[in-house]
Amino acid sequence: MSKFIALLQFLLALSGCSIGGTTYTSRIDSDQVHLTSKAHVQDGVARFDCVESSSGICHYTLYPEACSGKADCQLAPLQRFSVPSGESHQAAGLIDFRPCVATTAAALGADCQPATAGKAR
Template sequence: MRIITSLMSCLLALAGCNEKPSVTTIHHSSANGVDTLFSKTTLREGVATFECFASESGQCHYRVYTERCPTAAPAPGENPPACARTPLEDFTLAPGKTHEIRGVPQDFRACVSQVASKSPTCGA
């Protein structure tokens, strides 16, 4: 029996070693102990998964984009030039729902808010 238990433990340990690397981002805000926005984004092997857990408005509004910023430093006294954003997708999720986007670039960005926004900067 000890041999079977040891063998099973080794097999289970090996199975856990195949977990693919991922990056997870949590967006969480609360007021007076109540979640006003709670969302998770996970990127694993070019697949981004978005999960809405809670939103005061009843929906999580997402914007997925890429951003390219100038590499040259501004001259003294000048404001830095704005970064160019390329939208990839806008979508809305109800709490408890998920959405996947396959083939996203590794450097994609995402923002989430309680309200939909027409602004390219993701602000309300």
């Protein structure tokens, strides 16, 4: 069903109709960790920009929107991927998701916090 919606949004965009978009911005600024990431979703296409990362890489974990901030969410991540600092990654067909981003590859829970050893992911 989500592929159908993505295709429909793509066809609407080709005809000049746009449903709008959503932008997510993530920032971490502490003594040891710096990260700035932007993700923009429009017409079923998501673009993830790793603006800056103190580790040189932004590590993304995408959860279904239904998990939004819930540490006990039992749904699996939709995708995990990494993007070097200064570069971007584009994906089609991503609808209703929440991005979590970090400077390390450690598994993140749906609340965007590091997953504990007791959590199965």
